Amino acid sequence: MSLFKLKTVPTLLIEDDCNKNILxxxxxxxxxxxxxxxxxxxxxxxxxxxxxxxxxxxxxxKEFQKEDCTRITDKSKKVICIIDSVNQMALxxxxxxxxRNIKNLQNDCSIIKLIIVLHTDCIPNASKLxxxxxxxxxxxxxxxxxxxxKVSIQIKKxxxxxxxxxxxxxxxxxxxxxxxxIVKADKxxxxxxxxxxxxxxxxxIEMDQTQQLEKHKLxxxxxSKIKEGQGKxxxxxxxxxxxxxxxxxxxxxx
Amino acid sequence: xxxxxxxxxxxxxxxGTKLKNNLPYISSGIPSLDFIIGGGxxxxxxxxVEEDVLGSYSRVLTKYFLAEGxxxxxxxxxxxxxxxxxxxxKELPQVCTVPSDEKxxxxxxxxxxxxxxxxxxxxxxxxxxSNANFGHNFDLSRHIGIDTINNCNITHCRLEQNExxxxxxxxxxxxxxxxxxxEGLIKEEYNINSKNKNILxxxxxxxxxxxWMAMDCDHDTNITYGxxxxxxxxxxxxxxxxxxxxxxxxxPSHLFDDDRIMKRLLYSVDNAVRIESFAGSSKETxxxxxxxxxxxxxxxLSAVHSLVPFIPPSLDLAFKLRRKKFVIEKLHLPPELQxxxxxxxxxxxxxxxxxxxxxxxxxxx
Numbered sequence: 001m002s003l004f005k006l007k008t009v010p011t012l013l014i015e016d017d018c019n020k021n022i023l024x025x026x027x028x029x030x031x032x033x034x035x036x037x038x039x040x041x042x043x044x045x046x047x048x049x050x051x052x053x054x055x056x057x058x059x060x061x062k063e064f065q066k067e068d069c070t071r072i073t074d075k076s077k078k079v080i081c082i083i084d085s086v087n088q089m090a091l092x093x094x095x096x097x098x099x100r101n102i103k104n105l106q107n108d109c110s111i112i113k114l115i116i117v118l119h120t121d122c123i124p125n126a127s128k129l130x131x132x133x134x135x136x137x138x139x140x141x142x143x144x145x146x147x148x149x150k151v152s153i154q155i156k157k158x159x160x161x162x163x164x165x166x167x168x169x170x171x172x173x174x175x176x177x178x179x180x181x182i183v184k185a186d187k188x189x190x191x192x193x194x195x196x197x198x199x200x201x202x203x204x205i206e207m208d209q210t211q212q213l214e215k216h217k218l219x220x221x222x223x224s225k226i227k228e229g230q231g232k233x234x235x236x237x238x239x240x241x242x243x244x245x246x247x248x249x250x251x252x253x254x
Numbered sequence: 255x256x257x258x259x260x261x262x263x264x265x266x267x268x269x270g271t272k273l274k275n276n277l278p279y280i281s282s283g284i285p286s287l288d289f290i291i292g293g294g295x296x297x298x299x300x301x302x303v304e305e306d307v308l309g310s311y312s313r314v315l316t317k318y319f320l321a322e323g324x325x326x327x328x329x330x331x332x333x334x335x336x337x338x339x340x341x342x343x344k345e346l347p348q349v350c351t352v353p354s355d356e357k358x359x360x361x362x363x364x365x366x367x368x369x370x371x372x373x374x375x376x377x378x379x380x381x382x383x384s385n386a387n388f389g390h391n392f393d394l395s396r397h398i399g400i401d402t403i404n405n406c407n408i409t410h411c412r413l414e415q416n417e418x419x420x421x422x423x424x425x426x427x428x429x430x431x432x433x434x435x436x437e438g439l440i441k442e443e444y445n446i447n448s449k450n451k452n453i454l455x456x457x458x459x460x461x462x463x464x465x466w467m468a469m470d471c472d473h474d475t476n477i478t479y480g481x482x483x484x485x486x487x488x489x490x491x492x493x494x495x496x497x498x499x500x501x502x503x504x505x506p507s508h509l510f511d512d513d514r515i516m517k518r519l520l521y522s523v524d525n526a527v528r529i530e531s532f533a534g535s536s537k538e539t540x541x542x543x544x545x546x547x548x549x550x551x552x553x554x555l556s557a558v559h560s561l562v563p564f565i566p567p568s569l570d571l572a573f574k575l576r577r578k579k580f581v582i583e584k585l586h587l588p589p590e591l592q593x594x595x596x597x598x599x600x601x602x603x604x605x606x607x608x609x610x611x612x613x614x615x616x617x618x619x
Contacts, residue, residue: 094469095468096425096468096469099464099465099468100415100465100468103336103465128467128511131509131511132464132467132468132509135463135464135506135509136464156308156534158310159308159310159311159531159533160308160533160534161308161533161534163534220367220368223367
């Protein structure tokens, strides 16, 4: 379920640290599309990526260049972009420039998916980079720093948050990836029963239909005069009247 | 004989404004918001909205502000560095046909037959500004037609970075925007002393988003962080002050890692509010809040042409978004119908441990 949701996310941020292998999840997310893959390789050498996506039309760039973005031979084909990793990219250019380029990639309508890899353990520019990227991304996969198989997923869509923690399992033979949500030990917070005021009293406080009708039929003696416009009931508060604003059980001393 | 005459500036009224303290006010497009900030947005001032985390509700506020301008035939100036402003304009909501006030009549017509003492109490009103005839309600599901939009005087300002940097701002975007606004304000209509006046609604969407702030992040020291932003808002205030323009700025303040920036920003704006959406927070499932979509905080109200600022009826405010209405209400807790064991008087009977105290259950009647 969440894997399907992740596939529809336009800008995805993958937060990992060392000792994590994000390749299975990337290959799974890209799937069998006939899109052009554009990979900005700052970390892995180009041939590494080429050997992974053998059958696909793939373009690898050592560094991000503005011209590379616009240089698309076939306009009709959609593009998936991967930045590996944004840490290196931010070091290479300034963070400001890096951000602007990511923004441009986001706004480019030929790019249907943008995958950004961020290593959380070596972020330049303190924490701002991560906060900003989190703000810009529509989906975030964060690897747990202790458990390699555990990820937390956050998807922002239509003004709503979707959050879950999942375990990754990878079947090497079938090369399929599975995400199973971690079901938290159900605390079973028993939904308290809807308490109606009727259940709280020892007498019957609610009226049924016939009683309601009877109530309407009842003619109060003074109402006829009031209706004719001859009389009016004036209420004058008494000196000893209290407005029920204090506790009536005050004097009980319990 | 001398007599005291109030010095009036012979303010000819402009469409969609009302006078308060001899100063024209415009509506934000949300009647209940107008009410809680003291009747609307003062002309010549800046209204600041601190965005919610996902920015979806602040977007709605922006749309209301612009749509109100379209309805009142004001001129619009829209700037954004993050998205295409023309897309925002395409999605402006259409004005609601005024709902007949049958509902109100229905309530008041049921006169009391007994317990007259409560008759004069009046209905408890938790939403504000519902009976004010200033501003409009909008239907978010229907958009204003493209013809109406084309008839409006709308200036779009799509901010793109360029390299020539010969001004006092580090980030060129701020300077470009200031110049654009200044050019827009030259028009005679926006001069407070001119005869044929109109309002210019200046809307800046997501000011201070990563695009604006990124240049400040390249240094490890925090000294320059946010400096440009503060300077910009200060300059903007000076520009707008003596004109018939109103600034409406949304700021994603949750992205700032130094909360002093926001506090300093508040000094350069006239009114400010903060939206706290429940989406994604623990408050989403809290039964106390289940009627609302988020909390609404008033962070600044300034005293314009008066000694004291407007004092809102309550500061515990929550909002909910309906298809045809954005309602800001006094936050009410749901009625306590449960007989819980944590009530105060129960505790008193439970712990009289000292002085030879005994428990209630020790006594057998």
